[in-house]
Amino acid sequence: MTVFKAASFAAYLTLASFSAASAVVMVEQGDPIMAEAFEKAKAGLDDFLTKAENPPEGTYNYTVKIGIFDEGDSYRINSFPEGSLSSEFFWLSDIEKNESGYTGRISNEPEMVEHIEMGQTIAFTKEDIADWFYMDEKGMTGNFTGCAIAKITPSAEIDELFRSMGLVCDTQAITH
Numbered sequence: 001m002t003v004f005k006a007a008s009f010a011a012y013l014t015l016a017s018f019s020a021a022s023a024v025v026m027v028e029q030g031d032p033i034m035a036e037a038f039e040k041a042k043a044g045l046d047d048f049l050t051k052a053e054n055p056p057e058g059t060y061n062y063t064v065k066i067g068i069f070d071e072g073d074s075y076r077i078n079s080f081p082e083g084s085l086s087s088e089f090f091w092l093s094d095i096e097k098n099e100s101g102y103t104g105r106i107s108n109e110p111e112m113v114e115h116i117e118m119g120q121t122i123a124f125t126k127e128d129i130a131d132w133f134y135m136d137e138k139g140m141t142g143n144f145t146g147c148a149i150a151k152i153t154p155s156a157e158i159d160e161l162f163r164s165m166g167l168v169c170d171t172q173a174i175t176h
Helices: 032-053 144-152 156-164
Strands: 002-005 024-027 060-071 074-077 088-098 101-106 121-124 129-136 139-142
Touching: 024 144, 032 060, 032 129, 032 139, 032 144, 060 101, 060 121, 088 121, 129 144, 144 156
Parallel strands: 002 088
Antiparallel strands: 002 024, 060 074, 060 088, 060 129, 088 101, 101 121, 129 139
Protein backbone atom coordinates (compact mmCIF):
# COMPACT_ATOMS: atom_id res chain seq x y z
CA MET A 1 0.00 0.00 0.00
CA THR A 2 1.31 3.46 -0.87
CA VAL A 3 0.19 6.61 0.93
CA PHE A 4 -0.39 9.85 -0.93
CA LYS A 5 -1.33 13.26 0.37
CA ALA A 6 -4.14 14.34 -1.89
CA ALA A 7 -3.32 18.00 -1.98
CA SER A 8 -0.79 19.34 0.53
CA PHE A 9 0.92 21.30 -2.22
CA ALA A 10 3.06 23.65 -0.19
CA ALA A 11 3.25 25.18 3.23
CA TYR A 12 1.87 28.55 2.22
CA LEU A 13 -1.24 27.18 0.51
CA THR A 14 -4.16 27.03 2.94
CA LEU A 15 -6.34 23.99 2.38
CA ALA A 16 -8.30 24.02 5.62
CA SER A 17 -11.59 24.58 3.82
CA PHE A 18 -11.03 21.43 1.78
CA SER A 19 -11.16 18.59 4.30
CA ALA A 20 -11.05 15.83 1.68
CA ALA A 21 -8.12 17.53 -0.06
CA SER A 22 -5.78 17.06 2.88
CA ALA A 23 -6.77 13.47 3.58
CA VAL A 24 -4.35 10.60 3.14
CA VAL A 25 -5.26 8.44 0.19
CA MET A 26 -4.17 4.81 0.11
CA VAL A 27 -3.31 3.60 -3.38
CA GLU A 28 -2.49 -0.01 -4.22
CA GLN A 29 1.04 -0.57 -5.42
CA GLY A 30 1.13 -0.92 -9.17
CA ASP A 31 -2.12 0.98 -9.69
CA PRO A 32 -2.18 1.70 -13.46
CA ILE A 33 -3.55 5.23 -13.05
CA MET A 34 -0.80 6.13 -10.59
CA ALA A 35 1.83 4.39 -12.73
CA GLU A 36 0.77 6.59 -15.65
CA ALA A 37 1.08 9.67 -13.42
CA PHE A 38 4.62 8.67 -12.44
CA GLU A 39 5.51 8.24 -16.13
CA LYS A 40 4.11 11.68 -17.03
CA ALA A 41 6.10 13.24 -14.19
CA LYS A 42 9.30 11.47 -15.28
CA ALA A 43 8.75 12.58 -18.89
CA GLY A 44 8.75 16.25 -17.86
CA LEU A 45 11.29 16.08 -15.04
CA ASP A 46 14.34 17.35 -16.93
CA ASP A 47 12.42 20.40 -18.18
CA PHE A 48 11.06 21.02 -14.66
CA LEU A 49 14.55 20.85 -13.09
CA THR A 50 15.96 23.20 -15.74
CA LYS A 51 13.21 25.71 -14.98
CA ALA A 52 13.64 25.25 -11.22
CA GLU A 53 17.36 26.11 -11.50
CA ASN A 54 16.64 29.28 -13.48
CA PRO A 55 12.91 30.06 -13.05
CA PRO A 56 11.33 31.93 -15.94
CA GLU A 57 9.75 35.23 -14.94
CA GLY A 58 6.31 34.73 -13.42
CA THR A 59 6.94 31.16 -12.24
CA TYR A 60 7.26 30.20 -8.59
CA ASN A 61 6.80 27.51 -5.94
CA TYR A 62 8.89 24.78 -7.57
CA THR A 63 8.06 21.67 -5.55
CA VAL A 64 8.83 17.94 -5.83
CA LYS A 65 7.23 14.82 -4.37
CA ILE A 66 9.26 11.92 -2.98
CA GLY A 67 8.35 8.68 -1.24
CA ILE A 68 9.68 8.05 2.28
CA PHE A 69 9.33 5.14 4.67
CA ASP A 70 10.54 4.39 8.18
CA GLU A 71 13.56 2.13 8.49
CA GLY A 72 14.55 1.32 12.04
CA ASP A 73 15.20 4.52 13.98
CA SER A 74 15.44 6.64 10.84
CA TYR A 75 13.82 7.09 7.44
CA ARG A 76 14.73 6.03 3.95
CA ILE A 77 13.81 7.57 0.62
CA ASN A 78 12.04 5.22 -1.74
CA SER A 79 14.12 5.80 -4.86
CA PHE A 80 12.04 5.52 -7.97
CA PRO A 81 13.76 2.31 -9.16
CA GLU A 82 12.62 0.76 -5.86
CA GLY A 83 9.04 1.81 -6.53
CA SER A 84 7.61 -1.43 -5.19
CA LEU A 85 8.27 -0.39 -1.58
CA SER A 86 5.41 1.04 0.50
CA SER A 87 5.89 4.73 1.10
CA GLU A 88 4.25 7.89 2.29
CA PHE A 89 4.74 10.63 -0.28
CA PHE A 90 5.78 14.15 0.70
CA TRP A 91 5.97 17.45 -1.15
CA LEU A 92 9.34 19.19 -0.75
CA SER A 93 9.67 22.94 -1.30
CA ASP A 94 12.65 25.32 -1.22
CA ILE A 95 14.52 23.01 -3.59
CA GLU A 96 18.25 23.62 -3.88
CA LYS A 97 20.75 21.84 -6.10
CA ASN A 98 24.07 20.75 -4.61
CA GLU A 99 27.05 18.56 -5.57
CA SER A 100 25.32 15.28 -4.63
CA GLY A 101 21.78 16.07 -5.77
CA TYR A 102 19.21 18.28 -4.09
CA THR A 103 17.79 19.35 -0.77
CA GLY A 104 14.24 20.34 0.00
CA ARG A 105 11.96 21.13 2.94
CA ILE A 106 9.12 18.74 3.89
CA SER A 107 5.91 20.68 3.17
CA ASN A 108 3.19 18.44 4.56
CA GLU A 109 2.56 16.79 7.90
CA PRO A 110 3.51 13.12 8.10
CA GLU A 111 0.59 10.80 8.64
CA MET A 112 2.39 7.46 8.93
CA VAL A 113 6.15 8.02 8.71
CA GLU A 114 7.43 8.68 12.23
CA HIS A 115 10.96 9.90 11.50
CA ILE A 116 10.10 12.93 9.35
CA GLU A 117 8.77 16.32 10.46
CA MET A 118 7.12 19.14 8.58
CA GLY A 119 9.76 21.73 7.76
CA GLN A 120 12.62 19.24 7.96
CA THR A 121 15.24 19.62 5.23
CA ILE A 122 16.28 16.38 3.55
CA ALA A 123 18.65 15.41 0.75
CA PHE A 124 17.47 13.54 -2.33
CA THR A 125 18.49 12.76 -5.90
CA LYS A 126 16.79 13.24 -9.25
CA GLU A 127 15.95 9.53 -9.28
CA ASP A 128 13.97 9.95 -6.04
CA ILE A 129 11.50 12.41 -7.57
CA ALA A 130 8.08 10.85 -8.18
CA ASP A 131 6.22 14.04 -9.16
CA TRP A 132 6.65 17.80 -9.37
CA PHE A 133 4.78 21.04 -9.88
CA TYR A 134 5.25 24.77 -10.17
CA MET A 135 2.94 27.74 -10.35
CA ASP A 136 2.59 30.63 -12.79
CA GLU A 137 -0.07 33.13 -13.83
CA LYS A 138 -2.05 30.35 -15.54
CA GLY A 139 -2.09 28.16 -12.44
CA MET A 140 -0.35 24.90 -11.64
CA THR A 141 1.75 22.81 -14.00
CA GLY A 142 2.52 19.22 -13.02
CA ASN A 143 1.07 17.41 -9.98
CA PHE A 144 0.32 14.33 -12.04
CA THR A 145 -0.15 12.20 -8.92
CA GLY A 146 -2.78 14.65 -7.66
CA CYS A 147 -4.72 14.16 -10.88
CA ALA A 148 -4.34 10.39 -10.49
CA ILE A 149 -5.74 10.61 -6.96
CA ALA A 150 -8.68 12.61 -8.30
CA LYS A 151 -9.38 9.77 -10.75
CA ILE A 152 -8.87 6.98 -8.22
CA THR A 153 -10.94 8.59 -5.45
CA PRO A 154 -13.19 11.20 -7.06
CA SER A 155 -14.12 14.13 -4.81
CA ALA A 156 -15.95 17.34 -5.63
CA GLU A 157 -13.76 19.13 -3.06
CA ILE A 158 -10.53 18.01 -4.72
CA ASP A 159 -11.89 18.89 -8.17
CA GLU A 160 -12.81 22.38 -6.93
CA LEU A 161 -9.41 22.82 -5.28
CA PHE A 162 -7.63 21.89 -8.50
CA ARG A 163 -9.83 24.23 -10.55
CA SER A 164 -9.10 27.08 -8.13
CA MET A 165 -5.36 26.46 -8.64
CA GLY A 166 -5.64 26.31 -12.41
CA LEU A 167 -4.89 22.58 -12.62
CA VAL A 168 -7.13 20.91 -15.17
CA CYS A 169 -6.56 17.18 -14.95
CA ASP A 170 -8.72 16.15 -17.91
CA THR A 171 -6.56 18.10 -20.34
CA GLN A 172 -3.32 18.03 -18.39
CA ALA A 173 -0.17 18.32 -20.42
CA ILE A 174 3.36 18.17 -19.10
CA THR A 175 3.77 21.92 -19.51
CA HIS A 176 1.48 24.83 -20.44
